Amino acid sequence: MSGRVILAGNVIADLVIEVPALPERGGDVIGTRTEVTAGGGFNTLVAAGRLGARTVFAGLHGTGPYGDLVRAALASEGVRALLPARTDGDTGFTVALVDAGGERTFVTSFGVEAGMTAADVAAIAAEVRARDLVQLSGYGLVMPVNGPLLSSFATGLPPDVTLSLDPAPLVADIPAAVLKPVLARTNWLSANAREARLMSGHDDPGTAASVLRERLAPGAGVLVRADKDGCWLAPPDGSAPVHVPGFPVDAVDSNGAGDAHVGAFLALLSEGVAPVAAVRTANAAAAYAVTRRGPATAPTRAELIAFARTAGAKDVAALLSG
Numbered sequence: 001m002s003g004r005v006i007l008a009g010n011v012i013a014d015l016v017i018e019v020p021a022l023p024e025r026g027g028d029v030i031g032t033r034t035e036v037t038a039g040g041g042f043n044t045l046v047a048a049g050r051l052g053a054r055t056v057f058a059g060l061h062g063t064g065p066y067g068d069l070v071r072a073a074l075a076s077e078g079v080r081a082l083l084p085a086r087t088d089g090d091t092g093f094t095v096a097l098v099d100a101g102g103e104r105t106f107v108t109s110f111g112v113e114a115g116m117t118a119a120d121v122a123a124i125a126a127e128v129r130a131r132d133l134v135q136l137s138g139y140g141l142v143m144p145v146n147g148p149l150l151s152s153f154a155t156g157l158p159p160d161v162t163l164s165l166d167p168a169p170l171v172a173d174i175p176a177a178v179l180k181p182v183l184a185r186t187n188w189l190s191a192n193a194r195e196a197r198l199m200s201g202h203d204d205p206g207t208a209a210s211v212l213r214e215r216l217a218p219g220a221g222v223l224v225r226a227d228k229d230g231c232w233l234a235p236p237d238g239s240a241p242v243h244v245p246g247f248p249v250d251a252v253d254s255n256g257a258g259d260a261h262v263g264a265f266l267a268l269l270s271e272g273v274a275p276v277a278a279v280r281t282a283n284a285a286a287a288y289a290v291t292r293r294g295p296a297t298a299p300t301r302a303e304l305i306a307f308a309r310t311a312g313a314k315d316v317a318a319l320l321s322g
Contacts, residue, residue, distance in 0.1 A: 002270040003131030003162070005048040005263070006056045007041045008124055009140045011074065012115045013066040013093040014039030016154045016294070020100050037294060040075035041092055044135055044166075045079050047263025047285060047298035051320075053270050058082040058124040059140075062112035064090025073296075082127055083120060086112040102251040102290060106169065108139075112244040115150065116146045121153045130160040133266050137246060138168030138195075149180040153180045162269065164188040166262055169197045181319050183215050187236075188269075189264050191225040206241040209234035221275060225261055225286070227254070233279050247287035253294065260289035260298040273274065273319065281316050284308050 006314045017031040026168050041059065049055040053203045055078050061067045063086065074081055092111030121315060123193045128134060129211055130198045137153060165186045169175070182187070189212055191199065195207035199215075205224040213234040222234040222241075230246035236319055262286035267279035281304070288299045308316035 002053070002272070003133055004056055004125075005131070005133050005135060005270060006058050006128060007045055007148060007267045008058045008153065009041040009135065009137040010059050010092070010110075011038060011042040011045075011057055011061065011070050012091055012111070012113065013037070013069055014042040014096050014255070015093055016098060017097045018098045018253075022105060024097060025222075033040065033270070033293075035294060036069070037296060038070050038098070039256070039296070040139070041135065041259070042073060043259030043296050043298065044263040044266075045057075045074075046077050047260040047289075048267040048270075049077050049079060049263075050263055050298055050300045050303070051267040051285070052145070052301060053215045053267035056082055056127065058127060060085050060086055060089075060091075060113040060116060060120065062090040063099060066091040066093055066111065070286075077296075083123060086115075086138040088112060098248075098253055098255055098256050102254045104253075104255040107270070110143065111296060114143045114145060118147050118149065119158045121149045125153055125156065128157065128161055129161075130158065131270075133162040133164060133270055135164050135166070135262065135266065136172055137166050138171045141174045141178050141182065142170045147175065151181050153176045154185050157185060158257045162187045164190065164262065164266055167191050167199060168256070169195065171195050172198045184217055185206060186216050187220050188223065188265075189216060189220070190225065190258075190265065192225045192258055194229075196224040205232045206243065208232075209241045213238075223265070223279060225256070225258055228287075230283050231261070231279050233275060235275055242276065244276060244283060246283045249287045249291050251290040253292065253297070254290050255294070257286045257290045261286040263298060264304075277315070277319055281319060282314070284311065284316050287311075
């Protein structure tokens, strides 16, 4: 039996506002559409689950309207929430501004998820089993309380557990004492081009992938996601980075595209799919996601097969159908 995808991170509310363009400082702009949904790591769990992976949310959730929203969304996607609801506050939220080009800009306000305890981390560690895939985010590592706890959790994971890290936009603010041990334990680092540049100092995504792989343990791999340009993969075997092309689409909303890529990649890894094929299929999942409005727009297996056939990606359709 394949391992589960376990999110040891945050699921919060997304207040999505579509705008013609971002306002200038001190200015204002009228939103054209507003939606409140579950977001954060929820999108990763959805992407993995819709492709058939078993999923577990191993993070904090509060008592209040946002916490209720999160729990309802998790239940609707068949995601098991490991920890009980906290009664000392509500789940946090993100304001996501999506401009006319589909790009998104975030402002995040954390809630109870910023206050993990040693007991919470111990409960998560006790849940993890052999062959599981654990997903960590830089959003958790940047928090003053959670960061050290999650760093210690990561370094204590058994060797038969795969650790995936998405550094997130705030990666430059993660203390080195927290991030360095996590990188040393990470099996897969998946970053977007901006995050990879911040971490490596290199603009070229292939070079950044190669440099970042050197910061990980031997046998680890790096993905640098570059939106419509696909993804650069620095394989675990130490060979030169390879470019895996993306799928040209008309993007309407890029919110959650990176999460869709990460979730799809982890789901395929859990099935034993080779990294290059998993990346190509994850590229297709992310391309599909940006053609739909909303953050949790990752495709089901049937939807991704249909998309791949339409895009002429017979290899992706065959892999998913097998």
